[in-house]
Amino acid sequence: MTENSPDLHRSTSALATSGSTLSWNAVSVDVPLSKKAATRDPESPSVKRILNNVSGYVKPGQLLFCMGPSGSGKSSLLDALADRIKLPVQGTQVLDGKVKTAHGLKAIAKYVQQTDDLLGVLTVRETLQTAAEFYLSDASARPNAVDEVIDILGLRPHEHTKIGNALVRGLSGGQIRRVSIGCELVAAPKLIFLDEPTSGLDSATAFHVMTELKRIAKTTGMSMIITLHQPSELVFEMADTLLLISSGSTCYFGPAHEASKYFHSLGFSKPSKSSDIEWMLELVNQDFGRLETVEKCIRSWPRSEHAANLQHEVEDMEASCADLHGGAGKRMERMNYASSFLQQTITLTRRGVLNTIRNPAVLWLRFAMYLMLSLMIGLVWLRLGNSASVLNDYNTALFYTCAFMIFMSVSVLPAYLEERSVLVRERANGAYSVGAYILAHTLYEIPYVFLLALMASSVTYWMVGLTAGAKRFFIFVANLFLSLFVAESMMVLISAVIPILIVGIAAGAMTFGLFMCVMGAFISIDRIGWWIRWIRYVAAHFYSYSTFLVNQFRDTTWEASPDTFPPFLEPVAGESVYRAQGLEERLWVNFVALIAMIVFYRIVAAIWLQLFLKGKR
Template sequence: MLPAQMVQMMDTSYDNDPLTQIRHSTYGNPAYTETAYTETVYSASTRTSYISEKSEKRYTPDIRLAIEEYKDEYPNGISFAWKNVGYTIFNSKTKKKQNIVTGCSGIVHPGEVMAIMGPSGAGKSTLLDILAGRKDQKMVSGQILLNGAPGEVRHVSQYVMQDDALMGVLTVRENIQFAADLCFPSYVEPAERSYRVQQIISEFGLDAVADNKIGTVFVRGVSGGEKRRASIASQIITLPKIIFLDEPTTGLDSAAAYNIIKSIVFMARRHKITVIASIHQPSTETYSLFDKLCLIGKGRTLYFGDRESATTYFEGLGHVCTPYSNPADHFLRLINPDFMLDKVEAEKTIHSFINSYDQSKTKANTLSEIRSIAKSSMIHRFSSRQKNSYARGFVDQTYFLTARSFKNAMRNVLMFWIRVAMYVCLAILMGITWWQVGYKQENIQDRFAAHFFSIAFLAFMSVAGIPGFLEERLVVTRERANNFYSVGPYVLANTIISIPFVMIIAASFTAAAYPMIGLHLGFSHALTFYLYLFLALIVAESMVVLISAIIPIFVAALTLVAFANGFFMVVEGFFVRRDKIPKALKWAHYIDYQKWAFEGIIRNDFYDLTFDCDSIPGSSGKYHCLYGDKTGNSSTFTGQDVLDSYGYTEINLTKWALALVALTVAFRIGFYIVLRLKKITN
């Protein structure tokens, strides 16, 4: 039985030890079957893994060392506390410091889910970012405590972004599996990873759509709520100890929002995860799923404590929530200055809430709880050792990315197949127009034009790859932010995967156009034409990804690529002879990939060909030759005569091909640098 089938058939009830089952039935290997699996260790890092004591024995010392890195420092979860945290920026307009968040404190225990609520601009995202360790520490004040001791929250948490950046042509399972493949260290067996994928699919209620595609403009996919659940599942596949969610229900209807929070609460309880989520106006049902509430206004805490006690707290302040009202709406109306006509009064009201909370028993209790957990904690137990930022090495990252890109390109009509169809149609149209161009001297310009058009138009149409690339880029940006992989493997995978598809495009074009136009006969000439077309397209493709990475906006990238290609056509040496190109633009001629490709294919075509001159009527044996011997005594001229007359004497096919390879490498290095710089800027 295949591991995948086995995993699907497995009992996903949480009372049974799943990994023991996997080991027993998947492999049939004595190493797995001899003893029951004894302990599942959830790692302290975001790169959590399932490691049994038994399987540890099988590992080599270096793997054991790596496992040590991932050993769980917090088997019972993390009580996450923040004490008096603030965030201050320097306002360049007023030239003064400005407090965005001030004096916030709170504590959330393992298995609890806390909502950060507040009106727009209250500071929810800022507070979430501070807690998640995503803000510049120079501007942050206060303390973050993990089980009462200061610690590096980023090592034990995952920040789940709002967007649903998933590969549309892949299924829910494939998307989550990709995350699992990259986020678990290599010593976690593939069957264990698949098991974990199946488990999280079940936990997020995605069984029914697990093998459905996410959806693209061409393929109707899963619903918005299912997509959001798949996106969250793929980001927390490693079961980090703390999860931060940035408005996980935005844009969803109340039923979908409810299902998402329900799944998250279930995960939190089941795996002792501490969850903090910012949320906009939850429905009554969704609101009632939260354990704790942090209400903020003007960057200050207006209430922090048990969700259930919030109603009583506000009742105590004279703001009774009527039985049929949604408490979340009720609180937000109370603290939202946008609902108040008198702005001075609104300001006063918010400040009265801030003061009431500052003097409240609720706040005193929270602070005392934080103090007591800080006292009881083992002093600075948290190890500050640096975890590896990536769970997988360069080769593994490249492998998984290449495999996914291959699937994406195979299934994504936008990326290649539309282009293949378009190029084949164009090749046939060219073949009809230039049908058997012949060897007469009046056909010389037709030949040049066919070569120019083949290169220029084919390269130009590589803009068709921009939408597919930009779609992929969104996913890559999110995955990079989650530290799934580094830039190098992505650039390499993108390069590797473009090769077979560009080969297909160049081959289909050559197969149709070359014989129909009647270019230089012979397999080696057709092959050289194909290779040059391939190299030109690879450079064009590399230029497209570089420009789209610099400006990831469709219309802007399209305009810039079109401009660059148009410019390269002008300085290519076809419309204007090479020696007539203005000195100021000569540099462009040499970095123009179309020039190297065009010159390569005309050399390949013309060299060794013989063309007929026109006989002069009435003259005995005299000929009119446009190229070569013009004395009138020769009835033919050679292709080399043509090349010489245009200054193409020195073309060396190997060197010209190497120039195209060099340009490809240069564009790809540029692509790498741009992605690296963007990551640093972000």
């Protein structure tokens, strides 16, 4: 993109908006210390203060840089202001003349987090287009907004390149970072929080991105609060306001260009070879033996003229907030999503279909796994015949089909965890509801799970030589489909509750292993102790295996086999096989039970996501 590109100098921006004013006064956050630490030293405080009476504000069109050394509390402050922190936040916060509420903030603000949680198989344009569909209610504005963000972030040469993941080659880390920024920028928020937006970017790209953010702020009025770790001098010069933090306390708040003068007034001298920002960050860094210097900066701040001006400013903003003083002012209303529930579901379903088709781990690798397992079952139990001597062989073939095809569903966990991280980011920014996500997830899973079941059934059924008949075959397909869908639903729940892959796999494997023990294949149901027998009622394996056996053996007679061991001197009724294992002829009950499990697992997953996955740290 050249300097004279018309996209850089549009007279009318698709991101046109109006900014917001956010002020905060005496914001403090305490972290409870562990009981073990308190036991070692009973006289030590029970909490650690990570933010200590921090005040500040940002106005429309301003870039506020929040800076400090690692562990200073700048990211904690950003989380506290953006309602992304689980700990109680003390102090007052006023947004556009009203007491800030979580839903009110989410309706006008967006947050760019440090981690880049994106679906790796989507292209840059598809990712930004999806974000626009969530955030922009005006469909006609979406294409222009996406195009402008692509140009602003220098992504035009890569707009049709996939993001990339462990299995799909895609963008560089810096390019992915720009896409993450673009996903929230496309919403044209009034206020945007950016946590380390230049991390992973080279100096030239960081300067370009910050220049464009500055331009957007000035031309649209968008307010920006940005945490930075070690910006270049050129990037630092773009700040309107600087908040410098050390050990959770304010060392400076005010115009960025006056910060150096302020620290000179405290008696500090800047080395000749250091830039202003390097020098100031060195002053407030206590990691390398400069504790006295840091303490002086913290002690001096409350007595400074800048601190008095800041306090006067935030108190004026609080005075105009009727909510804060019990007046008649209206609190901000509960947020509404930019897109309807139906539109959210359609967009999520379309994206899910693309992710399913393109992600090797979701569809193609699993198709290969299920095809190989089906062929292996078919080759081992090839054309067993109609003799009573092979009844147990049919039994073991059906057990293996039921148990291990369900078990292989754990292979979908990596893809579900990737989706989970995207869900947390998007939901925290008010993109869509959990209900729309779960419904869409169910809709786009149905076709590919059915195809898996149909493919596996077609291979296994005819190679093994299961009882012929169209009705029996379709019952087999339906049973395998519902069984796999129950397993998929359990993986949805596990991925919602457990964000760690290896722990999730262990939980799934342990659960499936337990269910195998009570399905009736190894021991008759009647012989299992009453204290563990009840587990079969919550085990999909029990209902699935029972259906397979009844479907295979009901209304069948097996030829006598006097020459085998043990000998079968007379024909054997097929019903005797499943009755000997304590199983009953109740196919529809089994189907209803499997459907109920699908609904149950997904409802519990939705409740968990709603209550516990709000993007807070």
